[in-house]
Amino acid sequence: MxxxxxxxxxxxxxxxxxxxxxxxxxxxxxxxxxxxxxxxxxxxxxxxxxxxxxxxxxxxxxxxxxxxxxxxxxxxxxxxxxxxxxxxxxxxxxxxxxxxxxxxxxxxxxxxxxxxxxxxxxxxxxxxxxxxxxxxxxxxxxxxxxTSAPKHRRVLVTDGRTKLGQEVAYALLEAGASTVFLGNSDRLLRYDGEDQIASTPHVDVVPLDLTDNRSVSELGGLLGGRVDIIVNTAGYVRPGGVSVGSRLATLQTAMDVNASGLMRLAQAFCPAMGARSDDGVNSASAFVDINFVYAMTGNAGFAGFSASAAARQSLIAGLRGEMTSVGIRVASVLCGPIDDEWHQAVPLPKVAPSRIAKAVVQALQDGLEEAYVGDIAEDLAKRWRQDPLLTMREENL
Amino acid sequence: MNRRPVAYDGVAVCCPVTVPYVRYSPETAHWWAGAALSALAGRTGLGPADIDGFCFASFSSGPDTVVGMIQHLGLSPSWMDHIPTGGASGVMAMRRAARAVQSRDAEIVVCLAADTNHVDSFRQTLAGFSRFSQDAMYPYGFGGPNATFALITDNYMRTYGIGRESFAKLCVAQRANALSNPHALMKHPLSFEQYMTSRVISDPVHLLDCVMPCAGAEAFIVTTEEKAESLGLPAASIMATIERHNAFPEDPVQVRGGWARDVDTLWNAAGCGPEDMDTIQFYDDYPVIVAMQMEDLGFCRKGEVAGFIDRHDFTVSGSMPLNTNGGQLSAGQAGAAGGFQNVTEALRQVLHSPLGAQVPDARRVLVSGFGLVNYDRGVCTGAAVLEGVN
Incomplete structure (x- = not known):
């Protein structure tokens, strides 16, 4: 039963x-x-x-x-x-x-x-x-x-095309996850690290494009009852302001990946997870969203992207309420600029994908709802607790 | 703070009434309260207009308090009170009613506890019992009071080296006492072996350490000696009472109740001592609390209760007749009426009108209350010494 x-x-x-x-x-x-x-x-x-x-x-x-x-x-x-x-x-x-x-x-x-x-x-x-x-x-x-310890659990990592997604997958396997389903939004386009991750035991590369309703719901139908943890590593980051140096299309795409993508994911997978929240040793247990700390404040130079991160954070708060009532932990792992191709112009410190991966595993093992990774995120969180409005001003002026 | 309490001169406690308990009842607390009043009326001839004081206790009368209850039952008192302290409510009701009568705020005070027990009542009562229990106790395994008292019992047994055999003796004696009480829910004798081997509920608490929740009502009247006499009601007098709440919050785990703080006040006011009691009616929701009271009310020193239990026979004909109606452990726990049943039994014993067996020549009785596990321990305690007017 x-x-x-x-x-x-x-x-x-x-x-x-x-x-x-x-x-x-x-x-x-x-x-x-x-x-x-x-x-x-x-x-x-x-x-x-x-x-x-x-x-x-x-x-x-x-x-x-x-x-x-x-x-x-x-x-x-x-x-x-x-x-x-x-x-x-x-x-x-x-x-x-x-x-x-x-x-x-x-x-x-x-x-x-x-x-x-x-x-x-x-x-x-x-x-x-x-x-x-x-x-x-x-x-x-x-x-x-x-807790939501990955050990013995099956995990969906939504974007395996990035260094972040791959590091998260490796860290989960290291922590004892039985399978990592790793999303790939474009099977025809090769990506860095593909050969190694695709040949790693217990990694199952699956087609998943968070901007495509059909792609998400098809995978949900296929895996919904078998996924115990979701780690949403997808994120669309582009520089740009509000009135200058920006294109509306950048904001729209960021919204589609970061906010709408999260909602598509939640609709396709969360109801099935909620039904399995108390189902033995490998019960469904957590939804982890890796988001950017600028969701809390906005950020000069990354305005549209920060707005999409804020929308994403707001959806997470709503999802937490819904999933708490059925026994699924919803966690936000918030980081500053990642050391990747879209933050090349941003000065140090930047957070390494491997460090974020470690934080994801830690958050799962400790059953956390909120974790800040890296010096930038930790510093911003500290300032935010003291004075949220001042922090917003500091990040945008 | 050494002010001596005023004596209860001229106060009469009389007319104990028990509405026979049932395990489950589809009726409401209001129905059970009405049944108790009806029984009182049958014994006294009093009607709604005659009762000018009303003191009420219940867990299941919600949303009504005493206010809803007096209108529901057609009373028009000049004094009323609502006692929310469960197992301590009987002694507290008597205490308050006595002062109301002494000060002439009321002449005939009915003290009444009534609770129903629907099939799902117990779980519902627990779920919303108190803020501390809902935040910090019941979510821990949701064992209810069994788990809370298991922690208290575990610590008590370790600290004082007491074994379950001591508790067994109390429970077995109370069951023997219950067999003469026609209203007791438990109808069969209990052996030492049955107690020792009963199912574990929350270690070290076993099934036969736990009371059986049920529906029922208890009531008695507090009035003047003159009024009791004119109504033809045999009455007892109050020699002394104590009451204390949230005593010893610094004890990490409860090893004593508020009695320990007020015991000297009690015996000084009573002008007698534990050795003068013909019977004791102790609050007995879990035997560990009975043992604690023996220490805290001066029958033996702290940590020496095992020897005390060894030396005594707690049956009706024994050296220390305890809970002569069977107590809650064998007669049932009708919610807040569980805090009243030992008062009514105490009255019956000293008035020589028991439900079951009579303690020979019983004249003085000690009755105690212990109530409301708000979080990790019972918060409210009380005790009273009563004397039959022979």
Whole structure:
């Protein structure tokens, strides 16, 4: 029997949702009081010590496991399929205690390493891991519920004609993916790296042109029920301004690849993925979109392209909402200028495709929703968190 | 903060009523509340116009609170209260009603808890139980209170070296007590082996550590001694009460309840001690909580409860009759009425009108409440010492 894509219980406070945002960035945070600096958990709206205002802050992620239980009966449809399920009470070094999901290699009395993860419904969850890496740690069945580790999974990488697509494919195979379906939008036109990637074991080159409705829906019909992870590496980058140095056709093509392409992809594959989100070891699990950090701000000299990236980012936010309700993680890996032919005129630093590939695998293994790759992207994200409007001004003036 | 509480002079607690429980009921909490009032009326002759105080507890009356309930049931009280503390609601209701009567805000206060249990009630109640539990407890395996108490029990057993055998003795004794109670849902004797080998629900909590959710209602009247007498109702008096919420938040895992903080206040006000109790009616949703109360209410020192349990016989005819109606573990847990059933049973024992077996010559009883696992522990505690007026 194939299992329905149940999602763990979803009702949460607004404070817990704010915690989810940080969890999606891979941070271990708690609320800390602006007045008395004491950390608190579960999420509250005021400090229980002095009633001061609370702020989210990164915390030491170590703890001690005090008590444990193995849940063997539940009224919830999701957990029913995953019993028995181990949880425990941990004393966080940050101060409070918390109930946490337990990795099978931790025992009462152990020092543990805490991770704030997202559950399949996109809600924040405490997870206690062994302090030091243990053999096959990532394969823990409970941990795997919260991550999208490529191991044993079949992945569609949408554009294999670029260095980026190929590096992502290699990195996924290295991380244990069972098959990488690699998109090729033009079978008659050769491309760099073709011979090597096409002859790599477990790589299956498939026809896929994100600007062509028929191409996308045909592949969706063929592979839809067999793809566990999608990594959208397609991207159309051209320089140009808004009023000067630009052609309207550049914007239109960028929109067609970057925004409409994403939508075509989502329509052809996501419903089938949602139905398989809780289907055993190689369940459908994630949609990763590699996008450009200028989606957040615009960028002088790449105006049309940045607009298409912004449209793409907005679609990802919508898709995240839809897929969260069926248990599929939607992640954005945001990068600055890539070291490729379309950024030859852009000064360093530029991010290497292999580094982006590594970030994609990391985001999947950690179950992230948002990752910034490279110095430019990290710097922009930092500035954005401090002052979004100033950052937009800086990027465009 | 050493202000002595005012004594409950002139207050009478009387007329315990239990509407027999059923496992599942298609009726509403309102229906069960009405059934309890009807039973009270049958015993006292009181009608809606006679009741000028109403104290209500329920988990399943939503969207109605006490406001909806008094209009639904045709009451026009001069004083009312809604107690949202589940297992602590019985002692708290009695406490509040007593002060209302003493201060003449009301003369006849009905304290009433009613809950229904539809086929899917339990899951629904859990799903929206409290903000902390929905954010930080139930999504962790969704084992409900069984999992929460499993963590408490696991820690308690490790910390104090207590085995399941001790809990077994409590559960087996309560089942023996239940057999004389015609309303108890559990009708068969329970052996030590059956307890020890019952199915694991959430280690170390087994099936027979858990109460059975059901529908039912409990009620009693708090009034003046004169009024009770004029109605011809035998009454008990309140020797002392305590109440505490969110005690010891600094304990990483719950090893004690609020009783530990107020135990001296209780016995000082009562003018007697644990050794003077003829029977104890402890809140018993999970035996670990019964054990904790024995320590926290002064029957033995912390960590020494295993020996205490060993030394005593908890059946009705034993040295320490405990939960003589079978408690929630054997009679059933009718939601918030689970926090009332030990009050009504305590009253029956000291008024010598039990549902089942009578503790010989019972005069003084200790009754306790423990309620609302808002997150990782029970937050609300209370206790009262009652004395039969012989």
């Amino acid at each position: 194939s299992r329905l894509g149940h999602v763990s219980p979803g009702l949460r406070s607004r404070a817990a949702r704010a915690m989810a945002v940080r969890a999606g960035q891979g941070r271990f945070v708690l609320q800390v009081c602006a007045g008395c600096s004491v950390a608190t958990y579960p999420p509250r709206d005021r400090c229980p010590q002095c009633w001061g205002e609370l702020r989210w802050a990164d915390q030491p992620h170590t703890a001690v496991l005090l008590a444990e239980t193995t849940v063997r009966a539940t009224t919830d449809n999701f957990y029913r399929e995953h019993l028995p399920w181990r949880i425990g009470t941990v004393q966080l070094d940050a101060g409070p205690t918390a109930v946490a999901h337990l990795h099978s290699d931790v025992a009462v009395g152990d020092q543990v390493r805490m991770r704030l993860v997202l559950d399949r419904g996109g809600n924040p969850a405490m997870f206690a891991l062994p302090l030091k890496e243990t053999p096959h740690m990532q394969d823990d069945p409970q941990l795997r519920v919260f």
